[in-house]
Amino acid sequence: MLRQIKVTNFRRFDNFTINLKEGNILAGPNNCGKSSIIDSIRILVSCLKSTKRQTPEILQLEDGRIVDAHIVPEHRIGINLANSIHNYNDEDAVIEATLQDGSKGTVLLSRIRPIRFFVEQDGKRLNSASRFNAAFPLNCSIVPTLGPLEQDEHWVEDETIQKGETTRISSRHLRNVWYRKSELQFAAFAADVAQAWKGIEIQKPERQLGHPKFLEMYFSENRLDREVHWAGFGFQIWLQILTHLSRANTNNTVVIDEPDVYLHPDIQKRLLKILRERYAQFIVATHSVEIINDASTLEIVSIHPDLKNAKRIRSDEEYSRLYQYIGSSQNAELARVAKARKVIFVEGKDRKILAAFARRFGFHNLHSGAVPFVELGGFGGWQKAKHAIWAFKEILDLDVSMFCLFDKDFRSDVEVSAFETKFRTEGLNCIVLRRKEIENYLLDIGAIERAIRKRVAEKDVKSPDMQTVVGWLDEITTTMKDRVFAQVLEKTELFYKREQNRDGNGNKNDISAKFQKKWELFEGRVELSPGKELLSRLNERLQDEGIGHLTLSMILQEMKDDDLDPFFRDTLSSLDRFCE
Known part of the structure; x- marks a missing residue:
């Protein structure tokens, strides 16, 4: 069983230690480093498995230590190690795992040297495969x-x-x-x-x-x-x-990264119950409030990249701070609502991109920031918005107007229309974007091609033409197709099941036919594909071509008035009028 993981110069962490118990729920907002901790365990386990039958060799480390070690080919790790070094410096990234018996396994990742993996156990020589394996008896199962x-x-x-x-x-x-x-x-x-x-x-x-x-x-x-x-x-x-x-096996350490991305809250709780009852140790990374609420005492571990150690949550006060940490600055934004008497509810970090669009296309009221934004967790958060307005009226005697803006995600046009109608019947302002997420409105070929051309001018590389850029985007979206359709199908079937609507629109063949018709056109793929992921993978391709990555602001600066989607322009206009 793992007792401790320490990472040095790895990804977001300069120097970070997490002490582990039987149950470990790594909690924190997106990009706090939870998945990096999980990946450090993946790398360690990959090294262990790929060298299990090999005899270690004697190796002298940079600090003078002599160890029995393995040189591990990078292709056996199964993880992209390109961004593993903290701040891209020249030092090794170090992953150290200590077991319950005190034995320690270490992985060294370097820009210029091969991956090195060694085990230390009270200064003993571990010069055979059997001795090496016996010295570090980690039984770990990682859900990929x-x-x-x-x-x-x-x-x-x-x-x-x-x-x-x-x-x-x-x-x-x-x-x-x-x-x-x-x-x-x-x-x-x-x-x-x-x-x-x-x-x-x-x-x-x-x-x-x-x-x-x-x-x-x-x-x-x-x-x-x-x-x-x-x-x-x-x-x-x-x-x-x-x-x-x-x-x-029952004596295994089981590791899962963010199961809440896939599972309904009730299934998340069922998973947690299985992990507790059947395995010696589990490590789960999550930002799910449902999992955190269902956790036992001392199972929750707060991950913060700016600290030296993970913090195990013990008191109600620490739970409150954790919820605030996961929810970012929502409480501060709610305090501003009372002053403005208006509020815009959005998903995730959409407000920053909205403000950038507003600034670029001259929607000054929206860009001014006079009306506060409060983040919601998707469609399911609309009740929170409604209850918040009720609370301001009934408890604080404040009349507050609200405007809700939601990503379409993978939902059908029928569900979106029904959702907006429900809002209107209650006298509430609501718009659902007609593309998967707000980043999708940056996916204009002309703007992207012009941004690339400007980026290329800074470097000594050939600029790709528009057809090449289109080809790259086609390749990326092709790899997404099955996954996107699976999500569209699930959301659509759930909607019709929930509405008890059994007409042909809920039939898989009909759903598939509509999806295929949209997907044939580039405009359809722009609507349906995950925008953030598509832009990220395009940047990976640009890096490979020696061009360097594009920021969202670089693309936005190259967008012309005619490039802005008409529906999204109307949405920005409606929000701007609301902010007057």
Whole structure:
């Protein structure tokens, strides 16, 4: 069992230590370093697994120490190490893991040297594979990045399953895994599925009738059998998480990064219960209030990159500070509402981008900042906005006007229309963007191409033409297609199920046909794709080409009046009038 993780000069951390117990829920807002801690464990475990059968070699370190160590090829790590060095300096990034028995494993990551992995145990020589492994007996199971299941899954060899079981391609082999399990093992898995998803019964995979090279896995809901590929994304993710957990032994440390991204709050709590009851230790990174609320005493660990040590939460006062930390500056913004008598509710960090658009296109009232913004957590936060206005009226005797702006996310046009209508019937101002998120309104080819050209002028590299830029964006969005469709399908089916609407619009074939029609056009892909991710991956390509990355402001500066989406212009205009 892991007792401590210490990272030095790694990612966001200059020097950071986290002491671990049986239950560890790493909490904090986005970009605080939770995933970096999880990745440090991934790197350590990858080094351990890839060298398990190898004899260590004697190595002298820069500080003069002589150790028995392994040189680990970077391709065996399975993680992009390009940004692993803190602030891109020339020092090694150091990952140190101490086990309960005091033995310590260390990984050194360098810009100029290969990856080095060594173990220290009371000064003993560890000059054989068996001694090295015995000195650092870490049993750790890490749930990899998950994705949608394959529509058509081929039967594959055992070796193929083993190679991919701890990687992001594990979703391609879920049916193969359970096809090989015994009836007893599958029964335990099916019981876990049924307990979390009431009314659903999962069936053991079988060879496809007439096409034995393919495997099928069905589940029953309301007496209707469907293949798991047709299930919602959340259910597919739950099947995969249970599959990875089934590989772990009771003495294992289980590691999961942000399961709340995929799972309904009730399923998150179910997952936490399984981790507590079945495994010696678990480490979960999250910013989910539901998981934090369900945590036991001392399980919550606050991660803050500016501190030297993680802080384990003990008192009600510390819980309050943690909630404030996760919620950023919401409380301060609420205090400004009383003065302005108006408030704009938005998702996440949308207000900064809104202000930038307002400044660029001359919406001065919106840009002035006189009306405060308060962050909500998506569609589900609309009730919070409504209750906040009620509280100002009934408790503080203040009449406060509100305007809500939501990202469309992966929701259907029908759901968006129904949502806006619900607001209007209650006399409230609300607009839902018609693209996945606000960053999608920066995805104008002309502006991007001009921004690249200006960036290239600063360097001695060839400027790509517009057709090349379009090709890059096409390549990126193509890799997103299946994942985006899985999310669109899940959101649409959930909406029709919730509204008890059983007409043809909720049929998967209809949903798929509408999706395919939109996706054929670049404008459709711009609407549906995750904008932040698309821009991030475009920047990766630009870095590879030696051009350097584009900031959002660089693109925005190159946008002309005609480049701004008409619907979004009307939205900015409505917000500007509200701020008068």
